[in-house]
Amino acid sequence: MTDALKTGATIGILGGGQLGRMLAVAASRLGFRTHIYEPGAAAPAGDVAHHVTTAAYEDNDALFAFATSVDVITYEFENIPTHALDVLEEHKLIRPGREALRISQDRLTEKDFLSGLGLITADYADCPDAAALTEALERIGTPAILKTRRFGYDGKGQCRIAHVSEGSDAFAQMQGAPAILEGIVDFSAEISVIVARSPTGDVSAFDPGENVHEEGILRTTTVPARLSAAQRMDAVLLAGRIVNALDYVGVMGVELFVTRDGFVVNEIAPRVHNSGHWTQNGCAVDQFEQHIRAVAGWPLGDGTRHVDVVMQNLIGDDVAQVMDIATEPDAAIHLYGKTDVKPGRKMGHVNRVRQ
Amino acid sequence: MTDALKTGATIGILGGGQLGRMLAVAASRLGFRTHIYEPGAAAPAGDVAHHVTTAAYEDNDALFAFATSVDVITYEFENIPTHALDVLEEHKLIRPGREALRISQDRLTEKDFLSGLGLITADYADCPDAAALTEALERIGTPAILKTRRFGYDGKGQCRIAHVSEGSDAFAQMQGAPAILEGIVDFSAEISVIVARSPTGDVSAFDPGENVHEEGILRTTTVPARLSAAQRMDAVLLAGRIVNALDYVGVMGVELFVTRDGFVVNEIAPRVHNSGHWTQNGCAVDQFEQHIRAVAGWPLGDGTRHVDVVMQNLIGDDVAQVMDIATEPDAAIHLYGKTDVKPGRKMGHVNRVRQ
Numbered sequence: 001m002t003d004a005l006k007t008g009a010t011i012g013i014l015g016g017g018q019l020g021r022m023l024a025v026a027a028s029r030l031g032f033r034t035h036i037y038e039p040g041a042a043a044p045a046g047d048v049a050h051h052v053t054t055a056a057y058e059d060n061d062a063l064f065a066f067a068t069s070v071d072v073i074t075y076e077f078e079n080i081p082t083h084a085l086d087v088l089e090e091h092k093l094i095r096p097g098r099e100a101l102r103i104s105q106d107r108l109t110e111k112d113f114l115s116g117l118g119l120i121t122a123d124y125a126d127c128p129d130a131a132a133l134t135e136a137l138e139r140i141g142t143p144a145i146l147k148t149r150r151f152g153y154d155g156k157g158q159c160r161i162a163h164v165s166e167g168s169d170a171f172a173q174m175q176g177a178p179a180i181l182e183g184i185v186d187f188s189a190e191i192s193v194i195v196a197r198s199p200t201g202d203v204s205a206f207d208p209g210e211n212v213h214e215e216g217i218l219r220t221t222t223v224p225a226r227l228s229a230a231q232r233m234d235a236v237l238l239a240g241r242i243v244n245a246l247d248y249v250g251v252m253g254v255e256l257f258v259t260r261d262g263f264v265v266n267e268i269a270p271r272v273h274n275s276g277h278w279t280q281n282g283c284a285v286d287q288f289e290q291h292i293r294a295v296a297g298w299p300l301g302d303g304t305r306h307v308d309v310v311m312q313n314l315i316g317d318d319v320a321q322v323m324d325i326a327t328e329p330d331a332a333i334h335l336y337g338k339t340d341v342k343p344g345r346k347m348g349h350v351n352r353v354r355q
Numbered sequence: 356m357t358d359a360l361k362t363g364a365t366i367g368i369l370g371g372g373q374l375g376r377m378l379a380v381a382a383s384r385l386g387f388r389t390h391i392y393e394p395g396a397a398a399p400a401g402d403v404a405h406h407v408t409t410a411a412y413e414d415n416d417a418l419f420a421f422a423t424s425v426d427v428i429t430y431e432f433e434n435i436p437t438h439a440l441d442v443l444e445e446h447k448l449i450r451p452g453r454e455a456l457r458i459s460q461d462r463l464t465e466k467d468f469l470s471g472l473g474l475i476t477a478d479y480a481d482c483p484d485a486a487a488l489t490e491a492l493e494r495i496g497t498p499a500i501l502k503t504r505r506f507g508y509d510g511k512g513q514c515r516i517a518h519v520s521e522g523s524d525a526f527a528q529m530q531g532a533p534a535i536l537e538g539i540v541d542f543s544a545e546i547s548v549i550v551a552r553s554p555t556g557d558v559s560a561f562d563p564g565e566n567v568h569e570e571g572i573l574r575t576t577t578v579p580a581r582l583s584a585a586q587r588m589d590a591v592l593l594a595g596r597i598v599n600a601l602d603y604v605g606v607m608g609v610e611l612f613v614t615r616d617g618f619v620v621n622e623i624a625p626r627v628h629n630s631g632h633w634t635q636n637g638c639a640v641d642q643f644e645q646h647i648r649a650v651a652g653w654p655l656g657d658g659t660r661h662v663d664v665v666m667q668n669l670i671g672d673d674v675a676q677v678m679d680i681a682t683e684p685d686a687a688i689h690l691y692g693k694t695d696v697k698p699g700r701k702m703g704h705v706n707r708v709r710q
Contacts, residue, residue: 008694031690284687332639335386339363
């Protein structure tokens with residue numbers, strides 16, 4: 001694919017959750033159809049997609065049919081099985097590319113990559129066995145966090161170690177999954193930069209947002225973040241360095257800790273990001289459209305922020321407040337169409353706009 | 356239906372054009388699914404709907420199946436055949452209600468209704484035959500416009516009469532369709548008010564926009580309109596009077612001429628309206644969501660305008676400019692997914708935002 005996709009083209013999206021749902025809506029604004037590939041039933045993205053394939057990532061026939069029915073493939077999550085990517089890539093371009101996926105699928109590889117760029121991360125150490133963990137705890141100190149290298153999200157697959165003596169218990173909790181020990185970062189704030197890069201190498205970033213997490217789950221993002229102009233510039237340049245190093249195409253979420261010694265990179269996500277949902281009501285072009293533009297070979301749009309926004313996730317029972325929120329001034333509601341309310345489940349979000 | 360619809364409920368939409376498409380997107384934001392009923396193939400709304408029925412308005416079985424599969428029915432255009440409405444209404448609530456449709460489907464009924472409310476319209480006269488037209492031309496004077504009473508849109512079904520002698524030619528052009536003669540209004544500007552009313556009688560209006568038409572087709576809407584504060588208030592109150600008189604539920608477009616003697620009501624549309632597209636990038640809650648909220652029995656949202664917006668329709672070949680527009684600062688593109696470009700066909704629109 002060298003030219004920009006035209007009206008009526010189909011964008012294939014791996015993953016049918018809320019990010020896929022909002023990507024599908026953004027694609028529709030640019031005249032594109034979407035085809036969702038999702039193993040689970042009742043995918044939120046299916047409500048707004050032109051076509052849905054419900055099949056496993058091991059189903060080669062379904063993968064082939066999907067790849068040949070679309071014009072380009074993107075994804076809403078980074079933990080796509082490698083085998084599925086191999087099959088898909090034989091038939092159609094995948095954006096963002098494999099390298100970003102390879103790196104972000106593994107916390108150790110990601111930290112090595114970021115360090116290699118000269119960026120600061122938390123202290124970390126590979127822990128292939130219990131002995132390595134003990135050594136790592138001695139070097140990094142406690143408290144520290146043991147994490148599975150792969151497939152963690154929203155605080156899952158993590159274990160906090162307050163004292164060296166808790167090491168073997170923590171290691172057992174990983175249930176044999178390869179693990180990484182990370183030191184605790186003493187930060188004053190968590191921010192994230194939603195950055196986009198086009199196939200021609202143009203880079204554009206939204207204003208950094210300031211995040212509040214609770215129990216490992218994002219609760220709110222506030223823009224503008226409490227940063228100096230110099231810090232804002234630094235954060236954006238840092239994000240630009242990451243996407244340029246990867247020859248990246250699409251939107252990436254870059255989470256940063258603000259510390260006395262500068263920014264520490266927490267993690268990167270090669271996709272649209274929960275901390276970028278505020279852009280839906282703050283900018284002419286939001287993160288979802290920006291991603292679709294990049295993936296479709298369009299010029300990046302103007303993501304200038306016009307208003308202040310506080311994005312609040314509606315998690316689990318929070319969604320019961322929706323009728324009250326609906327009467328608030330300047331509150332924009334975004335629900336994901338999930339009928340099954342569970343604790344910790346992201347049901348929707350609200351963008352509260354302030355002029 | 357007395358309670359507010361909940362996540363996962365389905366809104367049935369009659370008509371699968373761009374208005375249905377943008378209604379479906381707005382419905383998804385509130386967690387609803389949509390089911391589109393449209394006789395034509397490749398309906399723009401079908402790309403983002405959960406379900407599409409492709410069937411004629413005369414197909415009773417399809418109408419029945421549609422009505423029983425949804426929780427409430429709304430529409431994107433006012434010229435729905437009466438028979439279809441009769442069938443649907445037996446099985447499911449239709450919002451906005453039949454009275455608004457009855458009135459807006461017929462220019463004569465509409466003008467009688469507006470006059471009955473004490474509102475000013477263009478001079479008009481029913482022209483059931485050529486003799487009546489001659490009489491009407493004498494009373495109203497020339498130039499005047501002969502229009503079909505039903506099924507006109509975007510300037511279609513209209514004939515300008517410059518001199519009384521042209522009356523019989525004009526009458527012949529109506530091809531036997533019931534017609535109405537309308538006097539020319541000497542106006543300084545055309546504006547429209549997008550007004551919403553909830554089932555509980557709450558009324559909310561967006562800022563009036565100023566419209567420019569060319570060849571009977573809307574080209575641009577600019578907000579704010581060039582009106583005094585008193586005029587803005589008048590326009591909104593006038594629109595409120597109309598929806599209250601109809602016990603209306605949903606969004607209505609009210610087109611007004613600005614004249615030296617005050618506002619003259621041009622026409623009303625019992626649906627979301629092209630001149631309200633600017634709200635997508637100017638407000639936390641846009642006209643499409645406002646309509647869905649009303650139809651679903653939700654509280655109306657806050658449609659406060661945060662920025663200035665110029666909405667430009669992309670008509671026919673205009674759509675070829677999209678790649679240039681994509682690079683403009685603060686331009687939000689909305690394409691309808693139509694692959695067949697025809698002169699006069701609405702292909703999309705751009706909202707240009709100014710702070």
